[in-house]
Amino acid sequence: MKYADIVHRCFRCGYCKFTSDYTDFNCPAYRKFRFETYAPGGRMWLIRAWLNDEIKTSERFQEIIYSCATCANCVEHCVFTFSEDLVNIFIAAREELVSEGIIPPPVRDFLKNIHVNGNPYKEPANERGKWAEGTSIETYNGQEYLFYVGCVGSYDERAKKIAATVGSLLVKAGVSVGILGEKETCDGNEVKALGEAGLFELLAEQNIESFKKLGIKKIITLDPHGFNAFKNDYPALGGEFEVYHYTQILAQLIRSGKVDLKEYKAKVTYHDPCYLGRHNGEYKAPREILKSIPGLELIEMERNGENAFCCGGGGGNFFTDILGGGEDSPNRIRTMEALDTGAEIIAVACPQCAKMLEDGIKAEELDDKLKVMDIAEIVTQALP
Amino acid sequence: MSDITQSLAEIVGESYVSDQPEEAYFYARDPGLMPTHEPDYVVIPKTVEEIQKVVRLANREKIPIVPMGAGMALTGLVIPLKGGIVVDMKRMTRIIEVNENARLVIVEGGTSQGLLKAHLEKNYPKLRHSIPDSPATATIAANVMIHGQGRLSQQYGFNSDMVAGLEVVLPSGEICKIGSNSISPDWFSKGAPMPDLSGLFLGWFGATGIITKVALKLYPRKKLRDIELFITDREDLMQEMVFELTHTEMVEDINIFTQPLPMIFKDNHHMAIFFTGDTDTELEFKRKMIWDSLDRFIRSKDGGFMGVSPAMKPTLLEMPQRSVSRFADVNKGGGFEYSGPIILVEKYPECAQKIKELAEKYELGYSGMARIIGRGHCMMYGFAFTFNRADPDMMERTRKALHEVSKFALEAGGVFWKATVDEQKMALDKMDPNTLALMGMIKKNIDPNGIMNPGNWEVR
Ligand SMILES: Cc1cc2nc3c(=O)[nH]c(=O)nc-3n(C[C@H](O)[C@H](O)[C@H](O)COP(=O)(O)OP(=O)(O)OC[C@H]3O[C@@H](n4cnc5c(N)ncnc54)[C@H](O)[C@@H]3O)c2cc1C
Numbered sequence: 001m002k003y004a005d006i007v008h009r010c011f012r013c014g015y016c017k018f019t020s021d022y023t024d025f026n027c028p029a030y031r032k033f034r035f036e037t038y039a040p041g042g043r044m045w046l047i048r049a050w051l052n053d054e055i056k057t058s059e060r061f062q063e064i065i066y067s068c069a070t071c072a073n074c075v076e077h078c079v080f081t082f083s084e085d086l087v088n089i090f091i092a093a094r095e096e097l098v099s100e101g102i103i104p105p106p107v108r109d110f111l112k113n114i115h116v117n118g119n120p121y122k123e124p125a126n127e128r129g130k131w132a133e134g135t136s137i138e139t140y141n142g143q144e145y146l147f148y149v150g151c152v153g154s155y156d157e158r159a160k161k162i163a164a165t166v167g168s169l170l171v172k173a174g175v176s177v178g179i180l181g182e183k184e185t186c187d188g189n190e191v192k193a194l195g196e197a198g199l200f201e202l203l204a205e206q207n208i209e210s211f212k213k214l215g216i217k218k219i220i221t222l223d224p225h226g227f228n229a230f231k232n233d234y235p236a237l238g239g240e241f242e243v244y245h246y247t248q249i250l251a252q253l254i255r256s257g258k259v260d261l262k263e264y265k266a267k268v269t270y271h272d273p274c275y276l277g278r279h280n281g282e283y284k285a286p287r288e289i290l291k292s293i294p295g296l297e298l299i300e301m302e303r304n305g306e307n308a309f310c311c312g313g314g315g316g317n318f319f320t321d322i323l324g325g326g327e328d329s330p331n332r333i334r335t336m337e338a339l340d341t342g343a344e345i346i347a348v349a350c351p352q353c354a355k356m357l358e359d360g361i362k363a364e365e366l367d368d369k370l371k372v373m374d375i376a377e378i379v380t381q382a383l384p
Numbered sequence: 385m386s387d388i389t390q391s392l393a394e395i396v397g398e399s400y401v402s403d404q405p406e407e408a409y410f411y412a413r414d415p416g417l418m419p420t421h422e423p424d425y426v427v428i429p430k431t432v433e434e435i436q437k438v439v440r441l442a443n444r445e446k447i448p449i450v451p452m453g454a455g456m457a458l459t460g461l462v463i464p465l466k467g468g469i470v471v472d473m474k475r476m477t478r479i480i481e482v483n484e485n486a487r488l489v490i491v492e493g494g495t496s497q498g499l500l501k502a503h504l505e506k507n508y509p510k511l512r513h514s515i516p517d518s519p520a521t522a523t524i525a526a527n528v529m530i531h532g533q534g535r536l537s538q539q540y541g542f543n544s545d546m547v548a549g550l551e552v553v554l555p556s557g558e559i560c561k562i563g564s565n566s567i568s569p570d571w572f573s574k575g576a577p578m579p580d581l582s583g584l585f586l587g588w589f590g591a592t593g594i595i596t597k598v599a600l601k602l603y604p605r606k607k608l609r610d611i612e613l614f615i616t617d618r619e620d621l622m623q624e625m626v627f628e629l630t631h632t633e634m635v636e637d638i639n640i641f642t643q644p645l646p647m648i649f650k651d652n653h654h655m656a657i658f659f660t661g662d663t664d665t666e667l668e669f670k671r672k673m674i675w676d677s678l679d680r681f682i683r684s685k686d687g688g689f690m691g692v693s694p695a696m697k698p699t700l701l702e703m704p705q706r707s708v709s710r711f712a713d714v715n716k717g718g719g720f721e722y723s724g725p726i727i728l729v730e731k732y733p734e735c736a737q738k739i740k741e742l743a744e745k746y747e748l749g750y751s752g753m754a755r756i757i758g759r760g761h762c763m764m765y766g767f768a769f770t771f772n773r774a775d776p777d778m779m780e781r782t783r784k785a786l787h788e789v790s791k792f793a794l795e796a797g798g799v800f801w802k803a804t805v806d807e808q809k810m811a812l813d814k815m816d817p818n819t820l821a822l823m824g825m826i827k828k829n830i831d832p833n834g835i836m837n838p839g840n841w842e843v844r
């Protein structure tokens with residue numbers, strides 16, 4: 001296994017479970033299951049035991065390995081010098097499981113669906129661009145930017161609306177963007193996170209080739225997950241693009257006066273997506289946008305920025321739902337934390353977080369107190 | 385599912401009981417070097433009632449039961465030596481009550497040091513507790529259970545001296561209140577002015593009951609903190625230096641460390657002297673008093689203050705000091721263990737010599753770490769060795785070195801802190817026979833079936 005020479009170095013001290021100021025346990029898998037085995041340190045010790053044949057590839061071991069939401073809280077807070085490899089180590093263990101063909105059924109289904117259909121929803125490719133119908137967003141034909149939406153934004157009903165809002169906003173602000181529509185294929189971020197390195201490379205190489213053929217140099221993504229893959233994983237495969245998350249572009253547009261904002265009175269709290277925040281260090285742009293809306297009051301949750309608590313959807317859990325169910329599921333915990341701020345809106349910058357937190361609100365029966373809005377939806381409300 | 389697993393699931397809920405190999409593997413060991421032993425079950429209760437039911441079940445079925453905090457004692461105290469049920473306390477993390485003006489807090493039996501620190505910092509900026517340098521996950525109940533020491537131990541004694549009341553589930557399953565709270569709604573004293581029954585539990589490593597609540601004394605938090613580093617190569621003068629420093633009554637904490645790396649540190653002893661103040665004037669006054677107290681050693685060229693670089697200061701001032709944990713990975717090996725006898729400060733030179741001698745003999749990386757307890761009344765001298773978990777030979781050498789430390793400590797008049805089972809046996813063998821008999825009587829009467837953390841403090 002890759003990183004096998006590191007796993008013995010975990011001291012199981014548990015700093016990785018916390019926020020930086022120790023306010024709370026901040027590993028979503030540990031919060032849900034509460035056995036040490038589901039915490040980063042426990043996972044490290046079990047991987048080592050498994051590599052040494054001291055434990056078997058049981059269903060529980062698979063659950064432990066796949067319950068990690070790849071949220072990178074442990075990467076942020078482990079006190080040792082190997083910290084930056086923690087998520088990579090957990091993914092490497094998944095790669096081993098995938099190559100042995102012993103993976104939890106929902107993971108298997110997810111990977112199979114991507115392999116067969118090019119998306120996890122088993123939907124036909126020609127449905128992929130439907131979200132853009134009725135908008136003025138054009139198909140890519142040499143515009144400055146590709147607006148890449150990803151599987152969730154393309155097929156999920158709620159996320160499709162967010163995609164349309166973001167796309168329309170960009171067009172309205174005069175950004176030269178085009179989409180791939182039915183030609184778009186999965187970015188592979190979750191495929192990689194779930195341990196199918198081969199399939200990831202295939203997807204990435206296909207994307208890189210088609211982007212290059214179309215002359216694409218700059219990409220704006222809807223989803224922080226795709227943003228992460230393009231920015232951090234594609235370059236090694238020859239895909240050097242200028243990659244932005246849409247909040248970064250929107251913040252620039254507002255800063256340069258290209259988007260005017262009127263008053264929108266609301267109490268809003270912002271949930272940092274792990275793949276925008278901890279994985280890519282972008283904490284400012286979304287906040288800058290929200291703060292520039294007159295009348296909008298931004299109230300931070302206790303855990304925010306690099307200490308944000310993951311909604312539980314990362315690392316493929318959005319599809320596999322290993323962390324779902326029960327009041328200790330991360331999306332419900334996060335929803336309650338948002339409620340504590342007194343805000344009426346949870347602002348998100350990721351369609352997966354949007355869905356996870358909306359489910360959290362439903363489960364907690366808070367529909368009359370809280371709602372989830374994407375930052376672009378909030379900005380649209382504030383347009384003159 | 386076995387009958388016992390089923391019964392435990394009915395008590396704590398199916399999600400919070402495991403009889404699976406993964407948990408058996410993990411909970412069979414701690415980060416230290418003691419032999420492993422698998423539990424049969426691991427449970428993670430949420431309430432005192434659940435703990436009572438688990439204990440009653442264990443008592444009825446005569447199954448061993450081992451309470452566990454974060455398992456950071458490193459000396460194998462949470463390894464279920466005879467199998468049975470490990471009770472992971474870390475779902476019981478509530479901070480139940482803070483009495484700000486009386487400077488008291490009541491926490492649940494699994495509340496971590498980190499959680500209390502964060503809670504006080506956010507809500508009670510004038511209050512603090514005596515935080516140890518163990519990782520922030522370490523629990524308060526376990527720390528007082530093993531008579532830990534923290535940032536305020538130089539001023540107020542062992543962290544267990546700061547206990548202001550306990551709630552304990554006895555091996556029979558009954559709840560027992562210890563301290564003022566046994567007759568009053570208020571938790572402010574663990575014993576005085578009545579018989580102090582806390583001694584029936586503190587120091588017993590869970591062998592007499594499970595702590596479900598702890599009241600802890602809190603202390604003033606000053607707005608400013610700073611540190612001075614005094615360096616000396618005269619280990620023989622250490623006690624005098626500590627005497628002068630503690631005489632000032634100006635110091636928060638005194639830690640003395642000696643380590644071979646970096647090279648400039650070798651053969652020197654670094655006294656980290658922490659102090660606090662609400663204003664610059666107060667801080668500077670204390671700094672002056674501290675400097676003055678050691679002036680004669682500077683004049684005799686036996687030591688001097690070392691500038692603390694801006695890069696180094698935050699590392700030394702943070703609480704807990706993460707750098708102490710980092711010691712485990714200096715050789716990229718992820719392991720360290722220390723034996724930390726409690727011993728008179730006058731034994732400092734012997735301890736400092738011994739750690740160097742053992743490190744050389746066994747070819748190990750080391751760090752000697754002393755924390756002064758009380759106004760120089762005694763110290764914890766930590767003989768810490770770092771080892772590589774992937775190197776069985778180095779692990780064995782570390783075990784041997786630590787075993788030699790145990791023998792040395794006892795001979796030098798020290799008392800084992802968080803004693804391993806081997807050290808417990810050594811201590812019991814050397815103990816005054818009447819004291820030993822009393823300990824045996826206590827254990828037998830409180831825990832007649834011997835279910836609580838068996839193997840620990842077993843008087844034969
Ligand atoms: C890097 C490092 C630095 C350290 N620095 C310090 C320091 O500065 N000061 C210090 O005092 N210690 C220090 N320690 C030692 C130790 O980590 C701490 O004392 C810590 O508080 C132990 O807490 P725990 O929850 O990890 O205990 P555990 O190891 O889980 O338990 C210790 C003992 O208490 C028992 N126990 C646990 N919970 C209960 C309960 N609720 N009721 C009854 N019995 C219970 C267990 O059975 C066991 O016998 C350090 C350790 C490390 C690794």
Ligand code: SF4
Nearest residue numbers: 012013014016041078
């Ligand atoms: S991953 Fe890092 S912080 Fe977490 S237990 Fe291991 S060494 Fe400690």
Ligand code: SF4
Nearest residue numbers: 027068069071072074
């Ligand atoms: S990445 Fe997140 S979920 Fe995974 S182990 Fe680290 S903290 Fe836990």
